[in-house]
Ligand SMILES: Nc1ncnc2c1ncn2[C@@H]1O[C@H](COP(=O)(O)OP(=O)(O)O)[C@@H](O)[C@H]1O
């Protein structure tokens with residue numbers, strides 16, 4: 012795609028022709044953080060109607076930025092844009108190398124990030140199949156993942172941010188829902204999230220589990236370690252909130268069958 016075409020698509024996507032101020036955080040990221048591949052990918056998705064407009068920045072992280080927007084039909088979406096340069100390269104490489112679903116691993120960091128984003132998309136699809144509440148994945152391309160927006164006017168809060176408003180009963184219910192998510196994923200879906208915590212659960216009606224990039228399948232040699240970690244994180248968090256939780260080691264042995 013020609014540079015001027017990309018430029019036009021991006022401007023249109025950010026609504027710069029109309030009302031967006033040029034000093035907005037979104038504008039800065041789009042122009043100072045996004046590299047050429049990312050801009051081209053976003054321009055492509057815009058052209059195809061997969062991203063109609065981006066409105067604002069939901070989150071800026073080490074690995075990815077997440078934006079709020081709408082698709083071509085006006086449906087609300089969240090767009091996760093992975094950084095093509097990341098200090099997390101080694102960790103990503105190790106995680107991907109142990110995943111039996113992933114074949115050839117590119118040496119090039121940018122291409123490795125594409126594999127990482129694609130895996131998150133596949134994980135979301137797989138988790139959905141086992142009735143785990145997740146943002147519905149829409150499309151991915153290169154380092155960009157488009158999914159259902161979780162929230163109303165504003166994005167749904169993370170469990171960590173909403174915890175002050177919750178009562179004992181809510182914690183108990185959330186604990187049992189999340190523990191059954193871990194169980195169902197493992198037993199029926201033969202997979203594990205791997206980073207399940209109060210930071211990766213959004214509260215929207217019930218809990219919605221996000222951030223599936225490190226999730227993997229049972230056959231992965233790291234899967235038991237990840238399962239143990241998820242059980243511990245969840246049990247320890249809710250124990251601190253006063254819930255009578257399972258003993259994490261016992262629960263782990265029960266699920267792992269050892
Ligand atoms: N589908 C979504 N709808 C609304 N907000 C989201 C969605 N996905 C992610 N977010 C927000 O973006 C933040 C970062 O997303 P996440 O996937 O956890 O990436 P990371 O933690 O790797 O930066 C989340 O904590 C959440 O606040």
Ligand SMILES: [Mg+2]
Nearest residue numbers: 210211221222
């Ligand atoms: Mg996260």
